[in-house]
Amino acid sequence: MAKDIDVYQLVRAFAHKNRLTSIDYQVFAHAVQRQAAGSDQSEAIYRDLAINPDTILLPRLYRLFQDRRVALETVGNEVKTIVMPEHYAEVFFNEYKRLDEAPEIPFPDEESLKVSVPPEWIQAVNIDTDLGILSDRKEEAKVPLYRIIFNGQAKPLVVPQSFVPEKLLECSVLKIRHYLRQGANKDFIFNKLSYAFANKESQLKDALGAVLTKPTEAWGQLADGGGDFGFQFWAYLTSYIKHDLDKKKEKAAEDLGIYQATLLCEFFASHYKGKAKRLLDLESASRSLGQGLRKPPLYFAIEDVLGFRDSQGQPVQGRLSRDDIEAYLKEKTTTAEEGLLPELLVIATGQGRRVYIAKEKVFALVFRLLGELRADCRSRLVQQWSKILGDFQSSPAMEDDEAFVKELGALVASRSPLLDALIQDRLLPLVYEELSATQAASSDISRLFYKGELLPLDELLELDRKSLKVDAKMLLPFWYSVPILSSIMRIFLGSGKKKASVPVQAKAAPPEAQTLKARRAAFITAACQVEAEIVPSGYTLEEYIAELEGRWANLLNPQARRNLVDDVNSLVRDYLRNVLRSLSPSNFTTERVKSLSASLADTPSLLKLKNHAALELYIQLYMVKLLKRTSLH
Numbered sequence: 001m002a003k004d005i006d007v008y009q010l011v012r013a014f015a016h017k018n019r020l021t022s023i024d025y026q027v028f029a030h031a032v033q034r035q036a037a038g039s040d041q042s043e044a045i046y047r048d049l050a051i052n053p054d055t056i057l058l059p060r061l062y063r064l065f066q067d068r069r070v071a072l073e074t075v076g077n078e079v080k081t082i083v084m085p086e087h088y089a090e091v092f093f094n095e096y097k098r099l100d101e102a103p104e105i106p107f108p109d110e111e112s113l114k115v116s117v118p119p120e121w122i123q124a125v126n127i128d129t130d131l132g133i134l135s136d137r138k139e140e141a142k143v144p145l146y147r148i149i150f151n152g153q154a155k156p157l158v159v160p161q162s163f164v165p166e167k168l169l170e171c172s173v174l175k176i177r178h179y180l181r182q183g184a185n186k187d188f189i190f191n192k193l194s195y196a197f198a199n200k201e202s203q204l205k206d207a208l209g210a211v212l213t214k215p216t217e218a219w220g221q222l223a224d225g226g227g228d229f230g231f232q233f234w235a236y237l238t239s240y241i242k243h244d245l246d247k248k249k250e251k252a253a254e255d256l257g258i259y260q261a262t263l264l265c266e267f268f269a270s271h272y273k274g275k276a277k278r279l280l281d282l283e284s285a286s287r288s289l290g291q292g293l294r295k296p297p298l299y300f301a302i303e304d305v306l307g308f309r310d311s312q313g314q315p316v317q318g319r320l321s322r323d324d325i326e327a328y329l330k331e332k333t334t335t336a337e338e339g340l341l342p343e344l345l346v347i348a349t350g351q352g353r354r355v356y357i358a359k360e361k362v363f364a365l366v367f368r369l370l371g372e373l374r375a376d377c378r379s380r381l382v383q384q385w386s387k388i389l390g391d392f393q394s395s396p397a398m399e400d401d402e403a404f405v406k407e408l409g410a411l412v413a414s415r416s417p418l419l420d421a422l423i424q425d426r427l428l429p430l431v432y433e434e435l436s437a438t439q440a441a442s443s444d445i446s447r448l449f450y451k452g453e454l455l456p457l458d459e460l461l462e463l464d465r466k467s468l469k470v471d472a473k474m475l476l477p478f479w480y481s482v483p484i485l486s487s488i489m490r491i492f493l494g495s496g497k498k499k500a501s502v503p504v505q506a507k508a509a510p511p512e513a514q515t516l517k518a519r520r521a522a523f524i525t526a527a528c529q530v531e532a533e534i535v536p537s538g539y540t541l542e543e544y545i546a547e548l549e550g551r552w553a554n555l556l557n558p559q560a561r562r563n564l565v566d567d568v569n570s571l572v573r574d575y576l577r578n579v580l581r582s583l584s585p586s587n588f589t590t591e592r593v594k595s596l597s598a599s600l601a602d603t604p605s606l607l608k609l610k611n612h613a614a615l616e617l618y619i620q621l622y623m624v625k626l627l628k629r630t631s632l633h
Contacts, residue, residue, distance in 0.1 A: 003043050007060040008069055011082055021087030025061075025079045029053045068120040068142075088117045089144040089160050096163060096171065103174040106257040107157035109147075122147050122158070127263065132271045135165035150263055157260055169268050173219040175261035177211055179241060186212070192240045193233070200229070207233045234269035238262045285310070285319040286328055290358075292316070293344065298365040299355040299418060305329065329356060341434060345427060349417040362422070362431055363445050369419040371559035374461045375566065377411050378468065385472035397465070401458070404465040408457045428454055474573035475629070477520060522585030527627035533590045534620060541628075545621050551614035568606070568615075572622050575600050588627070593620045 014028055015021060036049030049056050058079065064070045073081035095108040110117055122145040125131055131148065134141070141161040149156045159168050180186045190208060197204045207230070210218040221230055241262045245255055292308040293300060305325060308316040317325065332344040333356070345357045357365060381397075388395055396403035413420040422428055432449055435441035448455055458465065535544050553568075555561040579596060597619035601612060609615055 003045055005045060005049075005056070005060075007057060008064055011061075011064075011070060011084070015084050015086075021084045021090055023082040023084070025082055028082060029057055032057065071118045071121070083118075085121050085144040088115060088121060091115055092145060092158055092160050096160070096167060099171045099174070103171070103178040104254050104257070106253045107159075107171070107260050109156060109158050117145060117158075121145060123161075124149055127151065127267050131164070131267060132274075134161075135268075135271065136275075148264075150260065154260055154263060155256060165268065168264065169219050170216065172261035172264040172268075173211065173215045175258050176237070176241070176265060177215050179258045180208075180212055185244075188244070189237065189240055193236055196232070196236045203229055204233070208237075211237075231269055231273040234265060238266035238269070242266075281319050282324070285316050285324075288316050289320075289325065289328055293356060294358045294361055298361045298368070299347070299357045301353060301355050302326070302329070305356065341427075341430060345431075347418065347421045347425065347427070349421045355418065359431060359434075362428070363448075366419070366422060366428065366448070367444070369416055369422075370460055373412060373416050373419060374463065375559070375562045376415055377408065377461060378463055378471075378566070380411065380415075381407075381463070381468050382472045382475065385469060386475040389469075389472055390476055398469050401465060405456050405458050408461065408463065412457060412461075423454065423457075471570060471573070474570070474577060474626075477629075519585060523580075523588060523627050526585045526588040527624045530588070530590050530593050531621075531624050531628075534593075534617070534624070541621060541625060545618065545625065548614050548618040548621065552609055552611045552618060554610070568619075569622065571605070572600065572619055573626060576623050576626055593623055596620075596623065 010032060011023065011028065014031060015023055030053075033050060033053045036046045036053070039046040039050075041047050041050070045056065061070065061072060061079065061082065065072045070085075071083040071087075072079050073083060091113055092108055095113065098105060099107075106112060121143050123141070123143045125134060125146045125148050127148055127150050134146065144161055145158055146161050146164060147156050147158050180189060186208070190204070193204055193208070194201065207218075210221070242259065245251065245259050245262070248255060251259070288310040289305065289308060291311075292305070306317050306322060310316055310319075320328070329344065333342050333346050336342040341359055343359055345359055345362060346354055347357060348354050385395070385398055388398070395407075397407040398404070409420075412423075429449070429452060432441060432445060433452065435445065448460060454460070531541055535541055539547075549565060553561050553565050555564060575596075583592075594616075597616045600606065600619055601616045606615065
């Protein structure tokens with residue numbers, strides 16, 4: 001691969017070695033030629049430089065000139081001088097050093113120093129629209145010099161870009177101090193300020209004294225925002241100085257410099273005050289974000305966060321931009337002390353959706369999701385298994401714990417992707433470990449783990465495979481629990497299914513099956529009769545059951561209430577199943593139902609419940625509901 005040379009680096013190295021900012025081109029070219037002659041002549045570029053350096057150097061120098069990295073001074077068509085940006089900036093650097101010792105001299109400009117700066121190396125900066133932006137900019141400017149333009153009749157000044165804002169502000173405060181030290185200016189300004197700061201004479205003396213004796217400290221306070229008093233002090237101080245100077249018909253160069261300094265201090269006082277207020281707004285808005293992320297539902301997508309409101313109901317996005325909010329989330333999800341998880345956890349829930357969860361709220365969310373999912377999974381599995389059992393079939397999940405947990409996992413993944421993601425990402429053990437180390441893990445959280453590992457899904461959801469199978473059987477007609485009758489029906493239904501696929505005339509059902517069908521129909525009739533006698537006019541069976549449920553199951557926690565109702569329903573189903581083994585349809589009367597419900601309601605486990613009358617009536621109607629569900633349709 002052919003070699004090339006970096007002419008810009010060669011120029012900078014030559015300038016640095018010889019302490020030059022303006023380089024004679026011929027001297028530079030001869031130096032490069034000598035160096036190339038001593039290099040490997042098998043390289044074509046070194047041979048060309050050694051023979052005629054202009055063919056290599058000049059095209060590259062013109063490109064650097066077009067890129068505004070160097071200036072070229074020419075005579076005719078020949079390049080005479082290579083000028084570095086530092087050549088012009090150095091002149092102004094030296095002038096600002098003079099200002100440190102002699103604040104009475106004016107701020108420099110091109111006219112006073114008799115310097116013509118190439119346009120590509122100086123940027124016009126309006127004090128109102130541009131100076132604040134450049135003062136806050138972190139990256140290095142593309143030009144070495146700024147020409148600051150004031151509104152009104154004040155002359156522009158030129159300042160090295162690296163002096164903005166600190167050095168420029170420091171020189172401005174020194175000029176203000178110089179003004180106060182002249183004649184009676186200090187007393188004049190103090191008297192003016194005394195009217196503006198009534199009852200604050202001590203603070204006023206300290207602030208004015210800092211400008212006179214500790215100017216560096218004074219401008220440092222100004223850059224920090226100055227506080228409410230500091231901002232007002234500089235606003236009034238600069239206003240009175242400008243007013244005093246405006247009265248002079250003929251202004252000396254010294255007065256013009258002080259006027260420029262006053263305009264700069266006035267601007268920076270307002271600018272830093274605005275920054276301080278902006279910072280307070282950011283902190284307040286950030287607190288609103290943090291508080292919002294810790295409120296229900298405890299997990300939020302970016303769209304949710306963008307819609308947060310503060311304590312006054314105002315949109316947070318009105319005070320923070322989307323970039324600000326995204327930067328906040330990025331910091332909170334990536335920054336943490338060594339060995340700890342970040343303050344916010346990011347969970348991917350599939351299909352590109354990501355949610356944010358406050359670390360200390362993750363287990364509150366987990367408990368809520370488990371509670372919501374427990375009833376949902378239980379209901380779905382019981383219904384599904386009941387259909388399978390109704391066809392006299394089974395499934396691996398009904399018979400094997402491992403298969404049951406696997407089926408439960410698939411159900412959780414479809415019904416609650418967030419809980420599934422929390423479990424699959426293995427974040428919960430890490431959060432638990434962190435909480436345990438600080439003794440912040442409650443006993444409730446500890447029950448979710450065994451030896452630091454999360455419990456299996458069936459234990460987390462408190463779902464027992466055998467109990468679910470029993471509940472699934474209870475949804476079947478009562479005769480499924482009678483071995484002799486269920487055996488007959490298995491044969492009958494099984495043969496019926498086979499014959500359904502063969503185009504022959506169906507045979508009549510066996511006498512036993514006919515007897516069973518008649519018994520079922522009789523129970524349905526009896527149940528409907530009891531329903532008509534118990535359910536008030538204007539209610540359906542389901543409506544009245546729901547109303548009674550609200551009377552005795554009146555827990556505030558929705559999940560606890562659902563669990564209580566499920567437990568009572570399960571108890572009623574078990575009790576009725578045993579009763580039906582020996583009860584005839586003719587004996588299923590309203591009086592008999594009331595007697596059965598009273599016996600069940602008086603058991604120790606149900607005596608603890610309030611509103612016992614509503615509970616007994618609920619049990620009666622739930623028995624009727626169970627018997628009505630024994631129909632074949």
